[in-house]
Amino acid sequence: MKLPFTGRHTVSDASDAPETKSGTSAQTPLVAVELSRQACFTNPDFGSLCREGFARNPIVYRCVRMIAEGSASVPLRGEGLPAESSEALERFYSYLQVAGCAYLEAVLLGDEVIGLRAVRPDTVTPLTDAAGRPAGFEVRSESGRRLFRRDPLTDRCGVMALALFNPMDEAAGQSPLRAAATSVDLHNQGTRWAKALLDNSARPSGALVYKGGAGERLSRDQIDRLKVELEAGFTGPARVGRPMVLEGGLDWKTMGLSPSDMDFTQGRREAARDIALAFGVPPMLLGIPGDNTYSNYAEANRAFWRQTVIPLVGRTARAMSAWLSTFGEEVTLSPDLDAVSALAPERTALWARLNAASFIDADERRALAGLAPRETVQ
Structure with a gap:
């Protein structure tokens, strides 16, 4: 991510400036520095997305929590659903939003399913047979690995998988977080940029200019000492407004922020809107200003439930019905929309x-x- 310097102090020796026709050195108060760097983005693996997205980005965190908690709160009508499965479903929906695929493990008592457990996606490896057909799953843990083979006759398997559509890899799926990864990086870097600016007295960088006589210049030791003194005495919010005592021909020149540098707040808002769009959460529900798509909060909330939560719960209910039916009697689950207060x-x-x-x-x-x-x- 290419961002401007924030709070860095540049020590400039004016004796290095070119001489004018009169033989005096031109005083140059500013030194322009341009870094040629490639933009750096978060790796799309599960661990990086969890750290940079869910753990460090408030927009991602809130989107995942809203979808997971809302989806898990919708009761499922039908016989055969194990009791006390709400917590497992909440974790299941959260994994689905972060990783693009999620897994449920059946807790069995004989042939009866008595509970459900959500499994971390990065610990599961899908297995295939010689013909490339799904054959089960391998689940890794600290205690070792477990194999869940799919019965070719009954199609029974102790693990159920659900993946969001990915044209490149249907088994792995693609999460909304991965689609919004670039916007997450922009939002996170904008936050770090603002934090660095505040840590450095909420001011842009400046230049300490030495106006010595002709041929005079600061030594390397003097330049290093000035940098240390500036960092120790004038950097940080606790040192805002301290007077600077200069001597020996030193002059402080403040650098101003350009309009593009000042626009980072609007850039963070646009990145936040893109993140919310990828997850299917109306920006109005996240408190992002400038969104006039919906006339009121209630309308935005109903759109969130109708377009994001209910389709996800319905797809999960159909997948669970087919999966649980392989353990015995036929199971038919459907979301109880009458229990959703937002749709009342x-x-x-x-x-x-x-x-x-x-x-x-x-x-x-x-x-x-x-x-x-x-x-x-x-």
Whole structure:
């Protein structure tokens, strides 16, 4: 990431300036330094994304938490779901957003699934047979490795995998965090740049100019000593406003920030909006200013649930239904949208329309509302 210097003090010897026609040296208060460096970005591996994204970026952290907590809070209707699986599902959804793939391990008592456990994606290796078909998973841990083979007859396996679409690798998947990695780097570097600026008295760098006589110049030891004294006595928020006593022909010249340097705040906001876009979270819900896409907070919240949370929960419910059905009786899971408070106004309006429809009976109304038919009393 190519960023300007922040808070660095440059000691400039004016005796090195070219002589004018009158024979006197031209006083040059500023020294321009340009670094030719390649932009550096975070590696797309799981560990780097966790450190630079989830652990160090507040936008990523909040997006992952909102999606995981919201998705895990949606109850799943149907028989066969192990009890106390909400915590495992929250971790499952979090891994899915960070890594692009997530795994659930079945806790078995005989052939019965009594619990679920989310497995770290970086500890799982998919296995394939000689024909390249999925054959199971290898899970590594400190105690060793465990193999979960897929039964070719029943398709039963102790681990379920769910991956977000990746055109280059369907098994590995691609996470929203990986798509937003460049924006995460921009946002993090902007934060570090602002922090470095504040640590250096919230001022840009300056130049200490030596105005000695003709042919005079500072020695290397004197330059090094001046740098040490500047760092020790005038750097940091606790030393803001200290007067500087100069002697021996020294003069301090402050460097101003250019408009492009001052624009880092807007750049961080745009990077934050890109991160939120990749995760499917309306920027308004994250407190990012300047977003007028939604007329109010409630509308943005409903869009978040409808476009991000509910589709994710529905896809997970279908995958879990197919997986749990291999352990015994058929399992059919579906999200209980009536329990989602954010969608309550929509559900109320739907019920009002169905009650007003006199051309359908009660069971048809229940089916359109996503409810099971009434039990017939014999």
